[in-house]
């Protein structure tokens with residue numbers, strides 16, 4: 178036995194881990210790799226305490242904020258189990274813990290990664306206060322297919338923007354010291370390829386070549402690993418028939434050997450034994466062996482590691498060294514988040530740690546910076562002459578819907594709806610009629626049961642659709658301007674939220690058409706977890722704001738924009754299709770040998786309705802003097818442009834740099850790739866010069882062996898407003 182004691186905080190962590198592993202039985206080791214769902218019972222089921230006391234559980238997926246209960250369970254682990262190893266508590270804190278922010282694709286559209294960093298630092302503080310040391314975020318997948326509900330958790334379709342935003346989220350969650358008590362461990366998910374399911378069907382299989390994996394799916398994970406992420410979650414999908422949870426190439430060769438990742442990998446929910454459903458493993462024991470040997474360290478929920486690995490170690494089919502290494506990784510993170518030295522949380526401090534005024538101010542700023550203005554015929558910001566507003570639509574005054582696809586500990590009562598935000602903003606100066614008009618779904622009485630199935634709740638009276646529609650029409654006719662709050666319900670976004678259509682749900686389109694016919698200018702606010710095909714809405718509205726799922730400060734942030742107290746500056750992090758048949762649709766596709774003429778045979782364009790990077794402001798920016806300036810004294814050449822505010826209001830322009838390598842023998846490169854951006858704030862009449870050095874990082878790609886390369890040769894370079902604007906310059910890289 179080593180002389181170093183793992184309980185001695187003055188000793189180096191690696192020595193403490195070695196000492197501890199030396200004292201553990203095989204069962205105790207497997208316990209550390211076993212993560213259990215804590216359930217929703219209050220108090221906790223008694224069998225959990227027995228298992229924790231026996232060292233059979235290393236971690237809980239914890240629901241809800243119940244710090245006392247959490248401490249109670251921790252006390253059993255620390256004070257009653259043989260070695261006193263603390264439990265690690267993890268939960269899905271995705272876009273906020275109690276202070277709920279806009280969802281990730283909205284936040285990414287701010288083109289300001291620091292905004293995500295600040296928001297996740299708030300989430301980390303609130304999550305720590307409830308007794309979590311670990312969050313299952315950020316999501317590094319790509320949003321290439323709007324049918325897939327989980328686009329609502331991504332940072333959009335672009336690998337470069339996503340990489341910056343996810344690295345920023347890791348910094349926000351983890352800070353400089355994840356053990357500081359205000360920060361915690363992040364978990365990058367879902368590793369990897371989960372976001373390319375067939376037909377947009379969640380959990381489906383994927384076919385991803387090494388080239389696409391390296392240049393589209395991996396960069397965001399790699400950047401977040403380089404930012405110091407302590408854990409990674411393997412994904413549900415199989416790539417080319419190999420489930421991600423048992424994929425040695427991605428989990429060990431890339432993650433550990435190439436990227437030198439030192440933290441641990443947790444499976445997704447029950448995913449270890451899903452290798453059996455895939456037809457990859459014959460039973461639970463084989464599934465456990467394949468997963469742990471591939472590099473998946475912790476088993477979320479399936480318990481197959483705990484139940485089957487001891488025997489396989491004894492038989493010699495699973496090397497003890499593999500299990501020891503997995504345990505070492507888990508313990509290392511437990512040390513890094515400070516659990517051995519401070520296992521408990523101050524339950525009495527929880528209430529004062531949440532929803533602080535500065536957190537709410539940041540949530541409001543986030544709504545302002547992440548809502549995209551897609552159309553404006555001059556109606557926004559609203560004129561001071563307006564006296565009567567009709568706010569129509571099922572999202573106008575619904576607190577629950579604003580929380581989005583994950584809500585952490587967020588509560589509807591915290592939400593400022595658009596109706597209350599507008600009332601607060603305009604007070605008695607404007608008369609505001611708030612009319613629901615219809616429900617978000619065709620069967621508004623549908624309620625979800627705990628097992629995920631839905632039933633009709635007969636205790637709720639049926640909507641009288643005709644009466645609701647008439648109310649909406651009469652409110653519209655009586656108003657100077659109509660604000661329509663429409664979209665898709667949060668319940669069909671996020672996990673399992675795949676859709677085969679991308680339209681408004683329920684009777685909302687009928688409502689919109691009826692209101693639009695009333696002849697008043699319509700400002701439409703779209704609430705959604707994904708981009709939608711809203712051709713009629715885009716065409717008939719005088720202005721459209723795409724608000725995503727904006728969180729608890731929804732109404733205040735939107736009222737700031739509508740009134741003109743703030744101006745929109747966000748851009749789309751996902752391209753908007755005309756029709757669902759176009760997806761997967763993303764700007765950075767390849768250029769093919771044959772052109773289609775730009776339209777499908779049934780008349781639908783092949784282009785997006787709005788491309789990635791698109792978004793308007795309340796002023797007008799002009800780009801001029803776009804040029805390449807060659808580098809002097811060994812410095813890289815630069816792409817340069819002058820940006821001028823030619824409008825009458827101040828505003829922020831997000832200037833974007835795109836490149837295309839015209840010939841790459843390693844493999845064709847996409848039509849355009851975002852490789853830089855700058856937010857430029859200008860008053861009317863002001864100009865600024867933006868410069869983008871054309872460094873190896875800007876021009877390079879990753880080859881099939883994982884090496885970053887830059888080729889000599891010609892590149893197209895754009896400095897542009899969005900992915901399909903502007904003309905390219907030619908730059909010859911020597």
Ligand code: BGC
Nearest residue numbers: 238269313366367445446672
């Ligand atoms: C999801 C993950 C999540 C996990 C734990 C899974 O079903 O795919 O994103 O972190 O559950 O809640």
